[in-house]
Amino acid sequence: MTDYMKHPRRSIQRTLLHVLFIVPALIVTVFALSFVSVRRLGLRQSEFAREMNLLQKTTELVTSLGAVQTKALQRSRMTSQLSMMYSRIDASLSTIHRFLPNSDSPLFYFRTLSNMFDYYRRQSNALINHRVPAGSVFQERAFLNSLHAYMVRYAQQLAISVMATETKRQTGEIVAANHTTM
Numbered sequence: 582m583t584d585y586m587k588h589p590r591r592s593i594q595r596t597l598l599h600v601l602f603i604v605p606a607l608i609v610t611v612f613a614l615s616f617v618s619v620r621r622l623g624l625r626q627s628e629f630a631r632e633m634n635l636l637q638k639t640t641e642l643v644t645s646l647g648a649v650q651t652k653a654l655q656r657s658r659m660t661s662q663l664s665m666m667y668s669r670i671d672a673s674l675s676t677i678h679r680f681l682p683n684s685d686s687p688l689f690y691f692r693t694l695s696n697m698f699d700y701y702r703r704q705s706n707a708l709i710n711h712r713v714p715a716g717s718v719f720q721e722r723a724f725l726n727s728l729h730a731y732m733v734r735y736a737q738q739l740a741i742s743v744m745a746t747e748t749k750r751q752t753g754e755i756v757a758a759n760h761t762t763m
Contacts, residue, residue: 622754629747632680636740639673642666643736645699647729650705659709665701682746690739697732
């Protein structure tokens with residue numbers, strides 16, 4: 582005869598006790614996992630806010646570069662302010678490259694902005710150091726002004742594309758966290 586047949590009451594009690602211990606343990610485990618997932622998401626959102634702040638500052642640096650470069654061209658010499666501006670933009674672009682999402686749109690805007698900035702710097706230095714023929718100075722300045730406007734636009738588009746990519750990724754994580762909680 583089985584244990585259940587000998588002591589049916591004891592077997593039911595044992596089963597109920599197992600259920601009473603297992604179900605709360607499972608519930609606690611699920612809530613702990615949900616808490617960890619939500620906390621990780623919160624940390625990522627804080628990191629994303631810092632990244633967006635850096636993108637905004639980079640856009641501001643690129644925007645103010647035009648005025649600083651114009652002053653250097655008027656003085657026909659490299660100014661410490663322009664040199665410092667170049668260094669700050671280089672540092673910002675280097676930092677952005679480290680956290681850039683691996684997505685086509687942000688990478689496109691980043692590469693294009695970086696290439697435009699490098700060309701802008703070389704051509705500005707050529708103008709400042711009088712390495713541009715006298716007859717081409719006006720055209721080169723006009724071109725640099727247009728290039729600067731494009732750089733500002735691409736810096737803004739870079740921030741927008743990073744935001745869109747990150748928002749899409751975070752939405753997926755939130756949905757996954759909600760499914761885990763359910």
